[in-house]
Amino acid sequence: MLIHGGSFNPMKALVIAVLLLALAFGASSETAFFSLNRFQLRRIKERYKTAYGRIRTLLARPSRLLIMILLVSELVNLTISSLVTGTLEQRFGGGTHTANQWYLITALSLAINLPLLVVIGEITPKIIAAKMNRIVALVNSGPLYLLYKILLPVLWVFDAAIGFVLRSLKAEGRDHLSKTMSVLSEDDFVLLMEEGHREGTVDPGERKLIKNVFEFDDSTVSEVMTPISQAFSIAANARVIDVMPEIRAQKFSRVPVYGKSKKQIVGILFVKDLLALRNHPGLAETEVKSLMTRPMHVGPNMRLSLLFRRFRESKSHMAVVVNPVSHVRIRQSESGHFDEEAIGVVTLEDVLESIFGEIADERDVLV
Template sequence: MIVGISILVILIILSAFFSGSESALLSLNEFKLRHMVETNKKNAKKIKKLKDNPHRLLTTILIANNVLNLSASALATTMALQYFGEIGPAISTGILTLAILVFGEISPKALATNNPERYSQFAAQPLLFTIKMLFPFVIIFEGITKKMVEEDDNHLPKISEEELKSIIGIGEEEGSIDKEEKEMIHNIIELDEISVSEVMTPRNEMFALSENTKLKDALPEIRKHMFSRIPIFKKDTDHITGILFTKDLIHILDNPNLDDKISKYAKPALFVPETLKTRDLLDRFRKEKYHMAILIDEHGGVSGLVTIEDVLEEIVGEIYDETDEEEVMIKQLNGVAARVDGSADFDDVIEELDINMKINGDEDFDTISGYILQEIGRIPKEGEKIELPKFNVEIEKVDGQKIEQIKIIKKK
């Protein structure tokens, strides 16, 4: 009796081990396992070897568990018949089912799920040994199941962009990464969705110099604007011919020929289509060693320029250097009004002012002034007051065809 019960206990413990192993290894995600391998955690390479062939691992665990449970059932039934007669099988079935359910399934799986890393480290070597011991049977069952179910062992399901964002969100909730890191990672993921035209400096806002400008006339303008790279044009800014690197002028300042035309010092410009994605432009900047690109529209004209700083700001946010003055694009005046720069991003404006508007994403504008122009279909006059669906605006400053400054008044 004691020997039989002892064997039953051992069988249930072994069943519990395999049940827990299944849960632990399935709960251990690819990212955690990769970190374990890279940091040389105990048995990490053995765990990876097991997870590299999940079909074989699962087959081994199921074979071992079924053999153990069937053996326990046969032994319990034999003992019950011996001590309880005809009602013995019913008694053994009830008791054994409860014991296996509680001690062989639920408890070990709960323990393993809560501590998948430690449990996997503990279970890895015994599981590899079991696979070797049961190898002939495992191969047979693998062959049968593979013929029943077609599968591609060479390709695991790829993680989608949304799933990756969810993983990052979970990391923030658990304290693994902070909010700023999460936002940066999200911004990196979204780089291939943003066209360079969305982050460009428009042509009418570019500082550029004519290729015929003499050095003596160019230097005061260069000092005034303090840019490190300046587009050079022929006729007008729709015909960019090169880029002037202001650092190149340092070498000639000791003995300058002030009557030289700046075209003498210009370097070739990088031209890219305005539809190019920011991720692709960043790759070109890195490979071709450029920091500025001139954007070309579908008609072959210049639409603007983008610098490497513009692209990086899409990842880390606004970057200010020693010469930059921080621009206040949106200035709250009171609870219902704000003074807004015409080039302020439309989404930022409605978010900052808490204006409830649904935008479908197909619009041809990015800025608040672009939205106003789309709504009224003309260039507004300075001082003009305009009623829009969700808010009213007063045009405070217009420069030529460009809306410079707006006062927005929310509707009650």
């Protein structure tokens, strides 16, 4: 009893204090060990080889480590609750109690146990461990490793039983946690990259490239396209002889071709086709529309990663970005008419520049 015959019982208070420390130890260990990332483990390996060996052993079978922490924590919880409840029963005279006395004992037990177990034994140590997980893991690794070795036979039994239950339920095996922990997440990779940048092992160009790669899958066509009002285009019914000077001046290898207005892109002209036919006697009077090819249409919200795959599959380098409403009509119409409203054009170069930054312009490639 904490209070026996009106006097304080230091022995029982000491036992409860030790048990609370054990509970806090387990709670902090759980948070610290399971929040360590590869970068932190590598730092521990470089500076604290002995502690790293213990941590590596404990994390080799994370299911057993978790079982041990939860098993010990539950035993400590039950012991503290029993001591507090027993003390309250003795305080009310022991023996048989009335219903009202039991209600009071239960209420007082909850009022005492909740702050002790939840606030002091669980929440506070977990918050501390979350903020200082590497330090807590280093400090706790010794006692935890010793306890692990002592309880290993018991842990093996529990681990086998849990594995049997998971297999019976056709759930993921007990090694799934280990596999999950071995996966380097995007956040971990970015953390490694930023640390390397601060230490000078990753230069600014490499850092920007890595960030662009991670952002690539989230970027859309609308972010890199050239608005149709700013894009160079030529009329479909124009004669080649009339547009050739302007095409040479612009020096693009592909040129959008419009119909009634510049928002009605009806094709793509490959300038190399003009160069191949430049000695043809009838080329000068030929209309552009007879040389153009059908354009690929994409929506402004298409992911760049998907557009890149579309470019590769179709072996195209330019696509027309159309209004989302008219983009639906493209799939529904089989008339062959190109009356969708174009809002921009996007090229393979635009997609690649979203990763690698500014690269040689198409103008530098043409004659």
